[in-house]
Amino acid sequence: MLKVLFVGDVCARPGREKISERLASLKKEKQVDFCIVNGENASHGKGLSLACADELYEAGADFITMGNHTWSNAGIFDYIDDYAIVRPANFSKDLPGRGYDVAEAKGVKIGILDLQGRVYMDDSTDNPFECAKKCVEEIRKETNVIIVDFHAEASSEKIALAYYLDGTVSAVIGTHTHVQTADERILEKGTAFITDAGMTGPVESIIGMKKNAVVDKFINNIPRKFEPAEGKAMLNGVLLEIDEITGKALKIERVFEK
Ligand SMILES: [Fe+2]
Numbered sequence: 001m002l003k004v005l006f007v008g009d010v011c012a013r014p015g016r017e018k019i020s021e022r023l024a025s026l027k028k029e030k031q032v033d034f035c036i037v038n039g040e041n042a043s044h045g046k047g048l049s050l051a052c053a054d055e056l057y058e059a060g061a062d063f064i065t066m067g068n069h070t071w072s073n074a075g076i077f078d079y080i081d082d083y084a085i086v087r088p089a090n091f092s093k094d095l096p097g098r099g100y101d102v103a104e105a106k107g108v109k110i111g112i113l114d115l116q117g118r119v120y121m122d123d124s125t126d127n128p129f130e131c132a133k134k135c136v137e138e139i140r141k142e143t144n145v146i147i148v149d150f151h152a153e154a155s156s157e158k159i160a161l162a163y164y165l166d167g168t169v170s171a172v173i174g175t176h177t178h179v180q181t182a183d184e185r186i187l188e189k190g191t192a193f194i195t196d197a198g199m200t201g202p203v204e205s206i207i208g209m210k211k212n213a214v215v216d217k218f219i220n221n222i223p224r225k226f227e228p229a230e231g232k233a234m235l236n237g238v239l240l241e242i243d244e245i246t247g248k249a250l251k252i253e254r255v256f257e258k
């Protein structure tokens with residue numbers, strides 16, 4: 001049995017500090033074999049610089065997933081091809097980086113696949129369902145243990161992808177909304193699912209950003225620069241137990257620490 005911890009979108013300095021102070025002890029307490037961290041907001045709320053990527057690995061991330069903010073910090077172009085990191089597989093083929101990869105823990109190969117949704121998001125990406133199918137077929141030549149980060153806005157799109165992939169991957173974990181949902185479960189053919197893992201970032205914020213500017217935007221609709229909020233951070237994610245031979249999920253448990 002393999003224990004995999006997935007940590008939801010690490011947002012700005014409060015999120016990074018939370019990871020640095022808590023991830024190692026959490027991994028120890030829960031006997032985690034492999035840890036995946038979504039890092040798309042780690043650098044000042046948008047993107048991931050090399051220094052911030054190193055901070056996440058040092059804190060205990062074994063692998064990093066990304067999302068719609070993949071390219072928001074230009075530093076990523078220098079290291080994305082060489083680091084343990086995946087960006088959505090349904091981005092343009094000409095872009096650097098990989099959409100999926102296979103890592104190893106406890107002698108078990110673990111596939112990590114990143115995808116981005118199209119509902120209420122940039123819909124110029126390729127169809128995530130078709131892309132997922134092709135990628136999963138490729139990964140399954142190497143391993144049945146596959147964790148999918150589906151970075152999407154609409155809950156319906158995330159649930160639909162989970163059912164579409166049920167039985168062919170170990171878990172479909174939604175990210176992007178920064179708000180954890182309480183619907184974690186294992187689908188009938190053995191795929192663990194949660195609509196959104198939530199955010200690892202500042203509690204007193206609007207999905208990681210300072211509140212006033214966001215509230216103003218909703219009232220006046222005047223373009224405002226959103227700055228990451230400061231202060232106490234929460235840690236959100238899910239803990240998975242997976243059969244390393246069949247790749248089926250045995251357990252999914254939410255992690256929600258304030
Ligand atoms: Fe995010």
Ligand SMILES: [Fe+2]
Nearest residue numbers: 067068069176
């Ligand atoms: Fe996002």
